[in-house]
Amino acid sequence: MKSDREIQDVIVVGAGPAGLTAAIYLGRFRRRCIVLEDGQSRARWMPTSHNSPGFTAGIGDNQFLTTLTEHALQYGARILRANVSSLAVDDHLFALATDQGIFQARYVVLAILWHGYFAGYRLAKSSFRRRVRIGRH
Numbered sequence: 001m002k003s004d005r006e007i008q009d010v011i012v013v014g015a016g017p018a019g020l021t022a023a024i025y026l027g028r029f030r031r032r033c034i035v036l037e038d039g040q041s042r043a044r045w046m047p048t049s050h051n052s053p054g055f056t057a058g059i060g061d062n063q064f065l066t067t068l069t070e071h072a073l074q075y076g077a078r079i080l081r082a083n084v085s086s087l088a089v090d091d092h093l094f095a096l097a098t099d100q101g102i103f104q105a106r107y108v109v110l111a112i113l114w115h116g117y118f119a120g121y122r123l124a125k126s127s128f129r130r131r132v133r134i135g136r137h
């Protein structure tokens, strides 16, 4: 799979609390990073979370995601709406097939809350375990 897009240092799949936190840290360490997400973060349904570090009065009602998104953008992350359907390795790069085309990166962070529907997961796990970081609960 080839793409004419710029190759990223890291692609983060998922823009929930896990993926956005990863993007903040990657940006802080000056890594070129894109976050791909399909708009289905479970955090959207949180009424008020009382265990999010730093928010002593609790935070919810989308405010948590909004704050994390602003923080990630501040550190240079690009957040794109795209549904990732598969993940493959081609010429030492990860290639993610999405409904918006193909994205390539040297590393991938899966922060997708594992539901068992991510087609590339088994391939990534079996072949390239050491280069994949999996964000899940």
Ligand SMILES: Cc1cc2nc3c(=O)[nH]c(=O)nc-3n(C[C@H](O)[C@H](O)[C@H](O)COP(=O)(O)OP(=O)(O)OC[C@H]3O[C@@H](n4cnc5c(N)ncnc54)[C@H](O)[C@@H]3O)c2cc1C
Pocket (backbone or CB within 6 Å): 013, 014, 015, 016, 017, 018, 019, 036, 037, 038, 039, 040, 041, 042, 043, 044, 045, 046, 047, 048, 049, 050, 051, 082, 083, 084, 085, 111, 112, 113, 118, 135, 136, 137
């Ligand atoms: C009613 C309710 C109340 C809750 N209250 C609390 C609470 O008080 N405290 C607490 O800690 N937790 C609470 N939770 C749980 C909280 O929502 C989750 O712990 C949190 O959202 C997990 O974050 P995450 O980033 O791992 O996953 P998510 O927030 O689910 O994010 C997953 C991301 O992956 C993306 N994604 C998945 N598959 C694909 C794909 N194929 N292509 C592209 N993108 C993809 C989604 O679009 C999303 O952006 C609550 C949940 C609910 C429903």
